[in-house]
Amino acid sequence: MKRTQGAAAEFAMRTKSRLNLFVDESRKIIIVRPIGPLPASEFMDQIFKACENIEALWTYSRLNDFRRFETALADEHLHEMATRWAEIMQGHDDPTRVAVVDLDSWNEVRFPNISPLFPKDTLCMFTDYHEAMGWLMASDSEAYLEHLRNNPVARPDDFSIQIS
Template sequence: MARRFHVRAQIDEDRHRILFVISGDIESRALIDHWIEVYSEIAEPWTYDRLFDYRRAEGLVDFDEITRLAAWWHDRVGCRDYSSRVAVVVNNPLDQARIHVVSRLFPREIRKAFTTVDEALEWLDGTAARRRA
């Protein structure tokens, strides 16, 4: 039985962090459209660390759609020199392995897979603390 797709974004202005929670059977185009919409509302989205929680999602994001996002992102970022962290929370080793493929499309970002949101937040919080120091 198919589970209804849903994605929710929570923007934390104080921590410069965006949390995306994805659930149900993944609809790649709708997912990428939502990310682009959220990023478009932020003046400098590349300054935000991001956490993607896929624990309640089923399926894979289509690589062509990820490539579409990468092209949009690079147009938006331009030649800016930036570095951001991206934590991805997944349930299985296959999803963890795919993170490295996506990382090649976003070379100025550090992506790391986690199995819990707490671990991901701890990693992101440590990164933010180092930036403030």
């Protein structure tokens, strides 16, 4: 009986933690959504394994949705991620946008120190997924951010994305 309970608990933990990664080839956006207490090393390994199969990876913007991620990424994890990403992007100078969606105020405080680790990317932090996606899809990202600053409730009640 204990073995069954242990196996059930282990299964529940495994299914609670996962990484969802979606590739929108038409919009050239990769959406990364870790869920649960996924260990940082496993999180990074899964991302980079999935990215091996994406042709012309350097042409994609990225949306990292950390709202349901229960693992805190330590500075050493962020440095490792930046190093691995730089190795993949070596020889490609195409600037890309990276939207980070997170509700953790500690990560918002750390964000200015994280951005320089990814010098080829333009990083922007959001608390709203739709606003982050809108920024990635906007032809003029600065105008889009200005619009958000001037209109705090930029998304209509039907949750559609309005891009100007």
